[in-house]
Amino acid sequence: MRHEDGNETNRRVFLATSAAAAAALGAGATEAAAAGPQQPDVYARLGIRPVINGVGVVTHLGGSLMDTEVTQAMERASRCFVPLVELQARVGARIAELLGAEAAMVTGGCASAITMGTVACVAQGDKEKLKRLPDTAGMKNEIVQQRAHRGGYEQQMLLVGAKIVWVDTKEELERAINERTAMLFFYNEMEPEGKISRQEWIEVGKRRGVPTFNDAASDATPMERLFQYQKEGFDLVAFSGGKAIRGPQCSGILMGRKDLIAAAVPGFTPYASIGRGMKVGKEEMIGLLVALERYLKADHAGKMKELEARVGEMREGLQGIKGLTTERYVPPIANHVPHVLVKWTAEASAMQTGDLTRKLMQGEPAIAVSGFGERQVKISVWMMQPGEHTIVLRRLREVFAQG
Secondary structure (H helix, E strand, O other): OOOOOOOHHHHHHHHHHHHHHHHHHOHHHHHHHHOOOOOOHHHHOOOOOOEEEOOOOEHHHOEOOOOHHHHHHHHHHOOOOOOHHHHHHHHHHHHHHHHOOOEEEEEOOHHHHHHHHHHHHHHOOOHHHHHHOOOOOOOOOEEEEEHHHOOOOOHHHHOOOOEEEEEOOHHHHHHHOOOOEEEEEEEHHHHHHOOOOHHHHHHHHHHHOOOEEEEOOOOOOOOOHHHHHHHHOOOEEEEEOOOOOOOOOOOEEEEEOHHHHHHHHHHOOOOOOOOHHHOOOHHHHHHHHHHHHHHHHOOHHHHHHHHHHHHHHHHHHOOOOOOEEEEEEOOOOOOOOOEEEEEEOOOOOOOOHHHHHHHHHHOOOEEEOEEOOOOEEEEEOOOOOOOHHHHHHHHHHHHHHOO
């Protein structure tokens, strides 16, 4: 799963209204907060338990939580009929303006952005070619990718009818490019695993006249990364809309060269072509735009201080457990925010990594964390609601006390 800001507005609203809330609810409000996430009727009637998210912005837990301003905008958008092609163009133009890109479009998630970017580079906006996809006979249909960047998202390109050409070195990259090469695909999160850097990838693409694509799905933190990769020279860049930006989970951004975005849109809804199954509704387009506008104005420095404080409190609270150590950890690219690594020896507990993650998930409240090696878990405090990190701390101490 892919490896977002956060709750700053919620926190401010909470602080501004806490006195009134305390007067109205009394001590019961504090007790409810300590109990963990509440169970809305829509989930309770299906037997689904909400979880405390200690993993981060991942698809299998629902990405992130949308702010009320975003959900209200989506609800208002749902009340009218509008021409979707025109809405896509207007929203895309606004996103491009906000991010300093030549052009942009909303997609049905970042995986969808990969597909539509591939469509643009393969069919090149030709309507007859678009109708034929995934039959790519006579088209440029080879995508070059580093073998070390194999992350499971190749199917998003293969379904267009493209073929992946694997390379390991810059020399192999140069030899792989020919008259059939449609695109050079770069998986940003896995840059450290490969032998060809972003700068080298871009340089070769520019010199050989082949569009370069950067899958930067989970890399909207720090916020500057939303601007960085296109400035570096990538022809197309894709981000998830439902992670750090906190828009609808089934939304994404594809931005870059104007001609390539123009070639991607016709392959999308409402046309009956390869992207039809990835259509984006009016609600998602508006929701993503509002979420992006909020994200670009958010107090990111303040949010980072809040996350650092949560990490510090958790590490301090776990001191004194024999055989257990903690560490502050920040992933270098995706989910580039402070996490807590918890490591333990047999002296602390006979539990293995899977035992701990299971106990936390099956307990009350349910808590999701990531295994990170033998007797080691990684805990993200990023998507936790105010106070939830203290619940996770309490549960960890309880589980380790049980041996």
